[in-house]
Amino acid sequence: MPINPWRSLPPHRSLGVYTEHGLTPTLLREFISSARQAGCIEIYDPFVGSGVVVTYAQETCMASAGADSNPWSLLLSRAKTLPLDWHALKSWAEDARMLVNSLKPLVPSPRLARYHDAKTLEDLGRLRALVEEAPEEWRPLLLAVLARVAYKWSRLRRTPAPRFREGVTRSAGSVYADFFRLLGEAVKELESRRFCGPVALFQADSSSWMPRRVCGVVTSPPFANNIDYVRHTMLELLWSGLARSSEDLGRLRSAQVPACEAAARSWKPLSTRPWLVELVSRVGGSRAVGFRRFLLQYFRAMETHFSLLSEALEWEAWYTVGDSVLGGAYIPTHELLAKLAEESGLKAQIKPLGPRMKPGRTIYLLRLTPRR
Numbered sequence: 531m532p533i534n535p536w537r538s539l540p541p542h543r544s545l546g547v548y549t550e551h552g553l554t555p556t557l558l559r560e561f562i563s564s565a566r567q568a569g570c571i572e573i574y575d576p577f578v579g580s581g582v583v584v585t586y587a588q589e590t591c592m593a594s595a596g597a598d599s600n601p602w603s604l605l606l607s608r609a610k611t612l613p614l615d616w617h618a619l620k621s622w623a624e625d626a627r628m629l630v631n632s633l634k635p636l637v638p639s640p641r642l643a644r645y646h647d648a649k650t651l652e653d654l655g656r657l658r659a660l661v662e663e664a665p666e667e668w669r670p671l672l673l674a675v676l677a678r679v680a681y682k683w684s685r686l687r688r689t690p691a692p693r694f695r696e697g698v699t700r701s702a703g704s705v706y707a708d709f710f711r712l713l714g715e716a717v718k719e720l721e722s723r724r725f726c727g728p729v730a731l732f733q734a735d736s737s738s739w740m741p742r743r744v745c746g747v748v749t750s751p752p753f754a755n756n757i758d759y760v761r762h763t764m765l766e767l768l769w770s771g772l773a774r775s776s777e778d779l780g781r782l783r784s785a786q787v788p789a790c791e792a793a794a795r796s797w798k799p800l801s802t803r804p805w806l807v808e809l810v811s812r813v814g815g816s817r818a819v820g821f822r823r824f825l826l827q828y829f830r831a832m833e834t835h836f837s838l839l840s841e842a843l844e845w846e847a848w849y850t851v852g853d854s855v856l857g858g859a860y861i862p863t864h865e866l867l868a869k870l871a872e873e874s875g876l877k878a879q880i881k882p883l884g885p886r887m888k889p890g891r892t893i894y895l896l897r898l899t900p901r902r
């Protein structure tokens with residue numbers, strides 16, 4: 531089984547999917563079928579990311595809701611789950627192709643000049659102006675496509691975190707041609723989807739908010755492995771206008787469960803559970819202080835998430851979770867989260883699901899049920 535099977539499946543193939551999260555099609559099929567048998571009419575993903583849960587649920591006619599603190603995740607999930615007038619969109623694209631070069635570039639943030647050469651910035655800016663003129667309903671899809679093209683034509687490369695590639699200039703081909711080709715591919719993939727189950731998406735910090743009642747929950751939360759989802763989607767946030775400055779990006783980082791050093795904040799509470807404090811004190815190396823701080827803030831945020839879950843959960847919650855090694859210490863995130871969930875009043879079971887991208891690491895399924 532490849533690390534992320536969704537990469538080759540529509541609509542994620544054209545619009546993109548977050549790397550490695552353990553929610554395979556088989557697992558989701560099993561979850562949705564068990565949720566139906568248990569009488570759930572809606573399922574919930576509190577960390578919706580690139581939207582595999584809501585898109586899968588929609589195909590199977592199950593109602594779903596998804597939350598994320600990163601507005602880019604919501605836009606991308608919306609682009610995948612909103613049925614549009616495909617015929618009208620295709621004929622608009624034909625005309626837009628002719629028109630785009632005459633538009634005045636719209637570059638939503640001056641920061642974007644760091645990531646593209648001047649000519650590319652101008653071309654992308656004209657495409658962005660085009661999107662602005664399109665019907666509002668089409669914008670999530672058009673922005674999702676624009677962001678993919680902007681990434682390809684940027685100085686950034688994922689390693690897996692985005693890093694500057696020095697000395698990269700314009701490659702062969704055209705920014706416009708790439709945009710209209712990818713838009714065509716995305717429309718083709720979306721046209722053949724079943725937009726059956728209703729999908730609700732909202733921006734929320736799932737460490738401090740949850741719907742009052744949730745029947746079934748299936749998700750992959752952040753893993754305590756120093757991944758900064760805001761950094762991973764920085765170009766996308768800037769081109770869409772969802773963030774315009776470093777202050778905006780900083781605010782979005784602050785809203786994340788602190789699963790990376792960049793999301794830790796002096797004002798965020800730390801877990802005080804002695805068994806966690808002891809484990810985290812084993813983290814060493816030159817970044818020990820930063821790692822320890824974000825880890826204790828991460829587990830504190832997940833603690834509050836689980837107390838909300840234990841109030842709201844009616845049937846079962848399935849979390850796919852990966853372990854990590856930080857500063858020479860093994861962090862069994864799955865076991866630590868299971869213990870926190872138990873202490874919040876839930877019953878927890880752990881099952882290994884398979885290997886992770888990094889050799890020697892495993893992804894686990896954490897299955898939580900209410901005690902009552």
Ligand SMILES: C[S@@+](CC[C@H](N)C(=O)[O-])C[C@H]1O[C@@H](n2cnc3c(N)ncnc32)[C@H](O)[C@@H]1O
Pocket residue numbers: 547548551553576577578579580581582583597598599600603734735736737749750751752753759785786787788
């Ligand atoms: C592992 S990814 C989810 C991947 C997802 N299953 C998918 O289909 O791509 C974790 C997600 O949690 C989100 N997240 C981090 N902190 C959050 C918070 N406090 N509240 C809600 N979402 C948060 C991140 O923005 C990221 O999208």
